[in-house]
Amino acid sequence: xxxxxxxxxxxxxxxxxxxxxxxxxxxxxxxxxxxxxxxxxxxxxxxxxxxxxxxxxxxxxxxxxxxxxxxxxxxxxxxxxxxxxxxxxxxxxxxxxxxxxxxxxxxxxxxxxxxxxxxxxxxxxxxxxxxxxxxxxxxxxxxxxxxxxxxxxxxxxxxxxxxxxxxxxxxxxxxxxxxxxxxxxxxxxxxxxxxxxxxxxxxxxxxxxxxxxxxxxx
Numbered sequence: 001x002x003x004x005x006x007x008x009x010x011x012x013x014x015x016x017x018x019x020x021x022x023x024x025x026x027x028x029x030x031x032x033x034x035x036x037x038x039x040x041x042x043x044x045x046x047x048x049x050x051x052x053x054x055x056x057x058x059x060x061x062x063x064x065x066x067x068x069x070x071x072x073x074x075x076x077x078x079x080x081x082x083x084x085x086x087x088x089x090x091x092x093x094x095x096x097x098x099x100x101x102x103x104x105x106x107x108x109x110x111x112x113x114x115x116x117x118x119x120x121x122x123x124x125x126x127x128x129x130x131x132x133x134x135x136x137x138x139x140x141x142x143x144x145x146x147x148x149x150x151x152x153x154x155x156x157x158x159x160x161x162x163x164x165x166x167x168x169x170x171x172x173x174x175x176x177x178x179x180x181x182x183x184x185x186x187x188x189x190x191x192x193x194x195x196x197x198x199x200x201x202x203x204x205x206x207x208x209x210x211x212x213x214x215x216x217x218x
Contacts, residue, residue, distance in 0.1 A: 011026050011027060011028055012026075012027040012029065013025070013026050013027070014027065014097065015075075016093070016094040016097050017093075018072055018089065018090045018093035018094055019089055019090070019093055020071075020072040020073075020082070020086050020087075020089050020090035020093070021072030021073070021075065021076055021090070022072055022075050022076075023069060023070060023071060023072050023075060023090055023093075023094045024069075024070040024075050025038075025067050025068070025069050025070075025094065025097060025098070026047060026056075026067070026068040026069075026070070027065065027066075027067055028056040028057075028059075028060050028065065028066040028067070028068070029060060029065045030059070030060040030061070030062070030063050030064055030065045031060070032063060033060075033063060033064065033065040033101065033103050034063045034064070034103055034104075035063070035064045035065070035103055035104055035105070035106055035127065035214060035217070036064070036065045036066075036067055036098055036099075036101055036103055036104070036105045036106070037055070037059060037064050037065070037066050037067070037105075037106045037108060037130065037210075037214065038067045038069055038098045038105055038106070038107055038108065038109075038117075039052050039055065039056075039066065039067070039068055039069065039108045039109050039110070039113065039130070039132075040069045040071060040091065040108070040109030040110075040112075040113025040114075040116055040117065041068075041069070041070065041071070041074065041109065041110060041111075041112075041113050042109070042110045042111030042112045042113055042133070043080075043081040043111060043112040044111070045188075046070060046074055047068035047069070047070055049110055049188065050188065050189055050190075050199075050203060051110055051132050051133070051160075051188075051189050051203065051206050052068055052109075052110060052132075054203040054206060054207055055206070055207060055210055056068055058207045058211070059207070059210070059211060059214070062211050062214070062215070064211075064214055065101065065103075067098055069091070069094065069098075069109075069113075071087060071090050071091075071113075072090045073086075081112060084115065084116070084119070087112065087116050088116055088119055088120055091116045091117075091120055092120060092123075092124065095120075095124050099125075104127035104217075105124075105125075105126055105127060106126060106127050106128045106129070106130060106214065106217070107120065107121050107124065107126040107128070107129050107130075108129055108130030108131065108132065109130075109131075109132065110132040110133045111132070111133045111134070111135050111167070111187065112135070113132075114129075114130075114131035114132055114133065114134045114135075115134070115135065115146065115149055117129045117130075117131065117153075118131060118134075118149045118150055118152070118153040118157075119149055119152075121153050121154060121155045122152075122153065122154030122155060126155050127155065127156070127217055127218075128155050128156035128157065128158070128213075128214075128217050129153050129155055129156070129157045129158070130158050130160070130210055130213070130214075131150065131157065131158065131159045131160070132160050132189075132206070133160070133161060133162060133165060133167065133187050133188070133189065134146075134150060134159055134161065134167075134168065134179075135167040135168065135187075136150075136167060136168025136172060136173060137167065137168055137172075138167070139166040139167060140166070142172065147173070147174045147177070150173075150174070150177045151174065151176065151177065156217060157177065158180070158209070158210065158213040159173065159177055159178075159179035159180070160179060160180045160182065160206055160209055160210065161173070161179035161180070161181060161182065162181075162182050162184075162185030162186050162187060162188075162189055163181045163182060163183050163184060163185060164184065164185065164186055164192070165185070165186055165187045166186070166187060167187050180205070180206075180209040182202050182205055182206060183195055183196065183197050183202070184196065184197055184202070185202050189202055189203070189206065
């Protein structure tokens with residue numbers, strides 16, 4: 001069940017109890033939705049991340065309801081994310097709420113949130129996975145690859161990756177998972193001044209790539 005829904009402008013925020021604690025879903029509804037895009041945050045930040053906010057602002061006009069999901073640890077005010085199994089437990093428990101609107105749900109997120117989406121997509125029946133800043137490996141430790149999570153997603157997949165992401169540059173990704181590269185961007189999609197593109201250009205690229213991919217899903 002969902003408790004504590006509140007209306008905050010156009011955003012409907014719901015608190016969803018899970019075995020890992022209460023999660024929080026911020027709904028950015030499309031007037032006539034054909035898809036729900038559920039996006040989880042990373043281990044070092046919340047749903048206010050620039051890429052998540054940009055997608056939530058732009059995609060509803062394209063028929064995609066965006067659900068920004070705060071994991072229970074973040075809602076509880078903790079500073080350190082729990083183990084992957086606990087993250088997955090919370091995501092699985094709130095999935096019925098994401099699917100309750102009667103349209104297909106695309107799972108996704110940034111960094112740790114992208115990993116959760118990949119690990120659970122097939123079992124939950126996700127229509128696809130949008131992986132933003134997927135942490136292919138810890139910085140400086142390319143031998144500790146997490147490519148198996150991407151390759152095992154089992155659903156249509158789009159990866160969007162900063163060209164200078166220390167957790168995995170676009171050229172490091174395995175065949176079949178080639179990312180859309182965001183020039184000059186780091187793991188948070190912050191763009192260096194020397195990149196030759198603006199921060200606005202980078203976010204527009206992310207929105208465009210995600211929108212076109214979502215439009216092509218059945």
